[in-house]
Amino acid sequence: MASYIPSTRDERLEMLKTVGVESYRDLYRDVPQEMYLDRGLNIPAGLSELEVSRKVSAMAAKNRVFPTVLRGAGAYDHYIPSIVKYIPAKEEFLTAYTPYQAEMSQGILQSIFEYQTCICELTGMDVSNASVYDGATAAAEAAAMCRDRKRRVTLISGAAHPDTVNTVRTYCYGTGDELRIIPVKDGRTDLDALKEMLKPDVASVILQQPNFYGQFEEADAIGALAHGNGSLYIMSCNPMALAIMKTPRACGADIAVGEGQPLGMPLSYGGPYLGFMAATEKLMRKLPGRIVGETVDSRGERAYVLSLQAREQHIRREKASSNICSNQALCALTAGLYMAAMGPGGMAQAASQSMSKAHYLATELCKLPGVSLKYTGAYFHEFVTVLPKAEEVLSALEAQGILGGLPVGDGILWCATEKVSREELDRAVAIVKEVLGA
Amino acid sequence: MKLIFEKSVPGRGMDYLPQCDVEAVALPAGLVRDVAPRLPELSETDISRHYTELNKNVHGVNCGFYPLGSCTMKYNPRIDEEMAALPGFTGVHPLAPAHTTAGCREVLDTARTLLCEITGMDDMTFQPAAGAHGEFTGVLLIKQYHEARGDSKRNKIIVPDSAHGTNPATAAMCGYTIVNIPSAPNGCVDLEALKKVLGEDTAGLMLTNPNTVGIFDENILEITRLVHEAGGLCYYDGANLNAVMGVVRPGDMGFDCIHLNLHKTFATPHGGGGPGSGAVGCKARLAAYLPGSAMMDGAGHIQVRSFAGNFLVVVKAMTYILSLGREGIPEAAQNAVLNANYLQAKIKGTFEPAFDRICMHEFVLDLSRFKKETGVSALDVAKTLIDYGMHPPTMYFPLIVHEALMLEPTETESRDTLDWAAEVFRKLYDLAHEDPAYMHDSPHNAQIGRPDEVRAARNPVLRWKG
Numbered sequence: 001m002a003s004y005i006p007s008t009r010d011e012r013l014e015m016l017k018t019v020g021v022e023s024y025r026d027l028y029r030d031v032p033q034e035m036y037l038d039r040g041l042n043i044p045a046g047l048s049e050l051e052v053s054r055k056v057s058a059m060a061a062k063n064r065v066f067p068t069v070l071r072g073a074g075a076y077d078h079y080i081p082s083i084v085k086y087i088p089a090k091e092e093f094l095t096a097y098t099p100y101q102a103e104m105s106q107g108i109l110q111s112i113f114e115y116q117t118c119i120c121e122l123t124g125m126d127v128s129n130a131s132v133y134d135g136a137t138a139a140a141e142a143a144a145m146c147r148d149r150k151r152r153v154t155l156i157s158g159a160a161h162p163d164t165v166n167t168v169r170t171y172c173y174g175t176g177d178e179l180r181i182i183p184v185k186d187g188r189t190d191l192d193a194l195k196e197m198l199k200p201d202v203a204s205v206i207l208q209q210p211n212f213y214g215q216f217e218e219a220d221a222i223g224a225l226a227h228g229n230g231s232l233y234i235m236s237c238n239p240m241a242l243a244i245m246k247t248p249r250a251c252g253a254d255i256a257v258g259e260g261q262p263l264g265m266p267l268s269y270g271g272p273y274l275g276f277m278a279a280t281e282k283l284m285r286k287l288p289g290r291i292v293g294e295t296v297d298s299r300g301e302r303a304y305v306l307s308l309q310a311r312e313q314h315i316r317r318e319k320a321s322s323n324i325c326s327n328q329a330l331c332a333l334t335a336g337l338y339m340a341a342m343g344p345g346g347m348a349q350a351a352s353q354s355m356s357k358a359h360y361l362a363t364e365l366c367k368l369p370g371v372s373l374k375y376t377g378a379y380f381h382e383f384v385t386v387l388p389k390a391e392e393v394l395s396a397l398e399a400q401g402i403l404g405g406l407p408v409g410d411g412i413l414w415c416a417t418e419k420v421s422r423e424e425l426d427r428a429v430a431i432v433k434e435v436l437g438a
Numbered sequence: 439m440k441l442i443f444e445k446s447v448p449g450r451g452m453d454y455l456p457q458c459d460v461e462a463v464a465l466p467a468g469l470v471r472d473v474a475p476r477l478p479e480l481s482e483t484d485i486s487r488h489y490t491e492l493n494k495n496v497h498g499v500n501c502g503f504y505p506l507g508s509c510t511m512k513y514n515p516r517i518d519e520e521m522a523a524l525p526g527f528t529g530v531h532p533l534a535p536a537h538t539t540a541g542c543r544e545v546l547d548t549a550r551t552l553l554c555e556i557t558g559m560d561d562m563t564f565q566p567a568a569g570a571h572g573e574f575t576g577v578l579l580i581k582q583y584h585e586a587r588g589d590s591k592r593n594k595i596i597v598p599d600s601a602h603g604t605n606p607a608t609a610a611m612c613g614y615t616i617v618n619i620p621s622a623p624n625g626c627v628d629l630e631a632l633k634k635v636l637g638e639d640t641a642g643l644m645l646t647n648p649n650t651v652g653i654f655d656e657n658i659l660e661i662t663r664l665v666h667e668a669g670g671l672c673y674y675d676g677a678n679l680n681a682v683m684g685v686v687r688p689g690d691m692g693f694d695c696i697h698l699n700l701h702k703t704f705a706t707p708h709g710g711g712g713p714g715s716g717a718v719g720c721k722a723r724l725a726a727y728l729p730g731s732a733m734m735d736g737a738g739h740i741q742v743r744s745f746a747g748n749f750l751v752v753v754k755a756m757t758y759i760l761s762l763g764r765e766g767i768p769e770a771a772q773n774a775v776l777n778a779n780y781l782q783a784k785i786k787g788t789f790e791p792a793f794d795r796i797c798m799h800e801f802v803l804d805l806s807r808f809k810k811e812t813g814v815s816a817l818d819v820a821k822t823l824i825d826y827g828m829h830p831p832t833m834y835f836p837l838i839v840h841e842a843l844m845l846e847p848t849e850t851e852s853r854d855t856l857d858w859a860a861e862v863f864r865k866l867y868d869l870a871h872e873d874p875a876y877m878h879d880s881p882h883n884a885q886i887g888r889p890d891e892v893r894a895a896r897n898p899v900l901r902w903k904g
Contacts, residue, residue, distance in 0.1 A: 002515070002517075002761035002762060002766065003762070003766055003769065003770075004512070004513050004515060004705075004770075004849070004850045005769065005770065005773045005849050005850060006850065006851065006852035006853075007773065007777075007852055007853050011852075011853045012773070012776065014853075015776055015777075015780045015853060016776065018780055018783050018784070019776070019779040019780055019783050019796070020783070021779075021796070024772040024775075024776065026796075027772070027775045027776060027779060027796055028654070028682075028685060028686070028775070029796060030653065030654040030655070030656040030796075031654055031656075031682075031685070031686050032656065032658070032659060034659075035658075035659065035686050035687075035690045035691060036685070036686055037684065037685055037686055037687060037690070037768075040684070040764060040765075040768070041555055041556060041684050041764050041767060041768070042555050042764075043551075043552050043555050043556070043759070043763060043764050043767070044760070044763055044764065045763045045764050045765065046760070046761055046762050046763025046764065046765060046766040047760055047761055047763065049517050049761070052517065052521075052757055052760050052761045053517060053520070053521065055760060056521040056524075056545075056753070056756070056757050056760070057521070057524060057526075059526075059541040059544045059545055059548075060521075060524040060525075060526025060527050060541050061526055061541065062526075062540040062541035062544060063526045063527065063529075063530050063538065063539055063540065063541035063542055064530075064534070064538035064539075065525055065526060065529035065530060066529075066531075066534070066538075069531060071531055071533060071534070073533055073733065074532075074533075074733070074744060074745075075531055075532050075533065075745070077531070079454065079455065081452070081454045083482055083485060083486060087485075087486070087489045087493075088709075089519065089523075090489075090490075090493045091498050091500040092493045092494075092496035092497070092498035092500065092501060093492075093493055093496055093498070093709070093710060094498065094514070094519070094707045094709060095498035095499040095500055095511075095514050095707045095708065095709075096496050096497060096498045096499075096708060096709075096710045097504070097506055097509050097511060097708045097710070097711070097829075098708070098710065098711040099710060099711065100506075101497075101820070101824065101829065101830055102886065102889045103821065103824050103881050103884040103885060103886055103887070103888065103889075104495075104496075104497040104824050104829065104884060104885060105495075105496060105497065105710075106492075106495040106496075106885045106886060107491075107492035107493055107494065107495035107496035107885075108492075108496050108710040108711070110439070110441070110492055110495070111489075111492055111710075113441070113900075113901070113902070114441060114442050114443070114902070116900055116901050117441075117443065117901040117902045118475075118477060120901045121475035121476050121477060122475050122477075126901075127898075127900045127901065128900070128901065130711070131712075133567035133568065133571060133712075133713075133743055134567065134743050134744050135744065136741075136743055136744040137567070137571075137742070137743055144611075161733075161744070162732035162733055163731055163732050163733050163741065163743075163744035163745065164744070165732065166731075166732040166737075166739075166740075166741040167741045167742060167743060167744065169741075170578070170729070170740040170741050170742060171611075173578070173740065174574070174578060174581075174611050174612045174613055175611060175612075175613050176613045216466070216469055220468075242471070242475070243474075243475065244465060244470065244471060245465060245469055245470070245471055246468070246469050246470060246471050246472075247471055250471070250472065259744070266528040266529065267528065267529060267530060267531045267532065268527060268528050268530070268749055268750050269527065269530045269531075269532050269539065269542045269745070269746060269749040269750075270532035270731075270734075270744065270745025270746045270747065270749050271567070271713070271743075271744075271745060271746070271747055271748040271749050271750065271751075272567075272712075272713035272748040272749075272750055272751060273744070273748075284898065284900070290711065291900060292900070293894040293895070293898050293899055293900050294894070294899040294900075295889050295890045295891065295893045295894035295899075296889070296890055296893065297886040297887040297888060297889050297890070298879070298887030298888045298889075298890075299886075299887045301886060301887070303886040303887075303889040303890075304889075305889045305891055305894050307891070307894040307895055307898060307900070308894075308895055308898060309895070310895065312603075313570075313603040313604050313606075313607035314602075314603040314604075314835075315603070316603075316607070317603045317606040317607060317616075318606035318607060318609065318610040318616040319610070320603070320607040320610070322607070322611065323570040323573065323574060323604045323607035323608045323610075323611055324568070324570055324571070325568075325570050325603075325604055326568045326569075326570070326711050326712045326714060327711045327712050328567070328709075328711075328712040328713045329708075329709050329710035329711030329712050330707075330709030330710060330711075330712065330713060331709075331712070331713055333710070336442075337485070337489065339477045339478075340442055340477065340478040340480060340485055340488075341452060341454070341480075341482070341485055342452075342454065342477075343450075343451040343452070343477055343478065343479045343480070344474045344475055344476070344477045344479065345451055345479075346451065346452065346453070346454060346455065347475070347477065348474065349455050349458075350455060352458070352462065352463075352464075353455065353458045355463055355465070356458055356460050356461065356462050356463045357458075357460055359460075359461075359463040360460035360461065360463075378465075378466045378469070394535075398535070398538070403531060403534055406533055418455055418458075421459060422459040422460050425460070
């Protein structure tokens with residue numbers, strides 16, 4: 001059994017004596033006898049490190065890791081430079097708490113300040129917080145920021161990620177506010193429907209760019225409609241696309257959010273990931289979560305602190321707009337590190353190659369009989385095909401070590417990143433071709 | 439030190455990717471960004487040194503004593519990290535076919551079974567990413583439960599005034615009116631005050647036990663009975679579970695749901711503020727209301743995050759529990775309590791405990807008299823500790839104790855470390871009487887002097903502008 005308690009048996013007895021009690025049971029004298037767990041826990045006996053390593057490794061071995069991933073849908077298999085894996089494992093970064101004590105946390109504070117700057121650069125926004133739990137909660141928190149006494153309704157595109165929609169719905173349910181879904185037409189947000197839905201009680205409109213189906217939305221036009229109604233405009237963007245794509249700020253967004261996982265975080269069955277969140281200066285004091293600011297110390301030297309804390313729950317308690325009091329600091333550090341390692345050129349390469357490979361895959365698949373694109377609009381690195389024998393196709397790919405696209409309704413949602421080579425794509429297409437008997 | 443942007447040189451950088459081997463496709467004209475983001479351009483040497491320099495300016499649990507009350511800064515075992523970094527976990531897509539992810543589900547099932555037994559709950563979700571996120575989820579279980587029964591008049595959540603700020607903030611996020619009740623002089627729930635506010639509008643009570651001053655509320659069964667009798671449910675804030683795991687179970691205290699901070703009690707690292715995991719457990723009657731993922735579990739559930747939560751954090755916590763096992767879990771709790779009491783006993787005679795009695799895993803010092811005598815505040819003491827390489831305790835919390843310093847040594851500190859810490863506290867006590875000015879100006883040998891927080895808030899500089 002592993003134990004991380006340093007004190008020896010003798011030391012413990014002496015310590016009990018110092019405290020003035022006879023036994024551990026005496027330390028729990030306030031615990032009523034009837035609930036004291038005399039029977040002990042009904043869990044297995046402890047394991048040595050070697051045993052636990054064997055046991056947990058055996059669990060990992062029951063998973064199938066696909067060498068080729070053509071599935072995205074909110075979790076993207078990008079290449080992660082080696083250094084991006086090593087640095088966040090440094091024990092100080094790993095084991096520190098939230099940087100409450102600035103005098104011994106400058107390293108974490110500065111890494112967050114640098115992350116905030118990168119997010120502002122990527123999104124074009126003025127201010128970023130230190131990150132939130134993930135892309136879905138970032139959207140939900142953004143919607144909460146926009147609601148006021150008169151405007152309580154949130155509109156979200158039906159082409160946003162279903163987990164995002166459902167999370168925003170849950171946050172709205174909490175405060176008793178309404179979420180309305182903007183219908184989707186041809187794989188994109190239906191502008192005519194949106195026009196009808198923009199009523200005086202609409203606080204914000206949430207759009208995902210590119211959307212769940214990989215399609216580019218008419219982001220400028222939707223922003224103009226939202227603003228024309230006096231509503232705020234929230235854009236949820238893929239950060240990889242932002243390396244080359246028009247920024248949310250340029251599209252008129254008041255708040256930019258998104259899932260930061262593509263910025264150096266492995267797939268990891270869904271987490272830890274990272275939600276980024278940035279806004280215009282006007283909304284700065286409404287941003288939830290931790291924010292790091294620059295200041296000077298008592299010697300006049302540049303220093304960093306957790307700032308604007310008057311917004312937060314430990315000051316405002318039930319009047320705070322959010323209860324969040326942590327960020328995904330190590331993921332933010334990872335994202336900042338990833339962006340620094342890739343640089344603007346490398347990020348643009350990864351984005352552009354992802355897009356190019358997705359288009360190559362789509363073109364090659366659509367050469368096969370019965371295969372066509374479900375939606376005709378421009379797309380980034382994901383697209384939906386209509387494809388016969390979908391189930392057989394995916395099984396055949398799986399048998400060859402390829403995680404194919406995700407079944408979505410009557411289509412398949414494919415994704416390609418810079419990580420897949422042309423050879424892998426050709427192999428995938430050949431397998432599909434064989435199943436289709438073409 | 440310089441910001442990474444200030445080290446950037448245009449044209450410098452790494453090529454981590456091969457040339458594109460398919461025809462390049464450009465974005466449609468209207469969708470192209472006009473200027474490239476100003477991200478840093480550095481060699482890998484530059485990057486490695488920059489982050490190494492940052493890392494030197496971080497105090498982790500590996501650096502030294504970290505008695506940050508309510509945060510359970512125990513040692514984070516390396517084997518847990520190694521297991522979570524297995525490619526068999528990190529390489530799994532959350533939406534991969536179920537038959538290819540059996541190992542991930544085994545992790546979640548195993549962790550659920552272990553933690554349900556430890557907490558006395560019947561079911562559990564790992565979707566919430568942090569403690570506050572777990573609170574939100576837990577209170578939404580209560581909300582759904584009452585609504586499903588058509589019990590719509592229950593619109594109040596009761597929170598003791600000693601509670602962490604997230605409790606009232608959470609209840610507000612769930613649409614509830616908050617009823618604050620005063621604590622008894624010993625920091626425990628004032629039964630009379632509780633009885634006064636209970637009624638048919640009570641949705642529930644949020645409580646942590648041991649409470650925020652580190653005392654186990656001996657009336658806990660009476661408290662939960664009263665709330666249930668009024669038709670409300672009881673929510674257990676698991677922030678302080680490290681004192682009692684394997685010794686007594688929240689489920690047996692009468693609680694209906696609970697959040698756990700896997701990053702506190704179950705030894706997963708805090709990462710400088712996250713990622714954590716705020717697992718939420720509940721009794722069977724609330725299980726139907728647990729969250730799910732629209733993508734993974736279909737419609738019909740509430741949802742607080744995408745997919746299944748911070749999965750790798752669950753791998754670490756599970757590894758920890760399997761390592762400690764049946765005997766190790768209560769042993770950790772007992773020694774956390776022993777270490778806290780030992781340190782309290784050693785400090786006594788200088789700084790005064792706010793409650794002079796056996797504590798649980800943490801205790802609060804009340805420096806109000808000391809401040810009157812010396813002019814040295816809890817903040818001054820905290821800042822001076824930094825010069826000794828000790829992370830300060832939690833300051834000015836809970837709010838019911840003035841000039842509070844809250845210490846939680848955890849079970850993974852040796853007696854030697856506790857003796858040293860007590861000695862440092864004694865030194866500072868004397869120093870405050872001899873040279874208070876020195877302490878007002880502390881720290882003297884830290885990474886920075888005291889930062890000007892007012893300036894940071896009044897004139898916010900939240901990014902590098904170049």
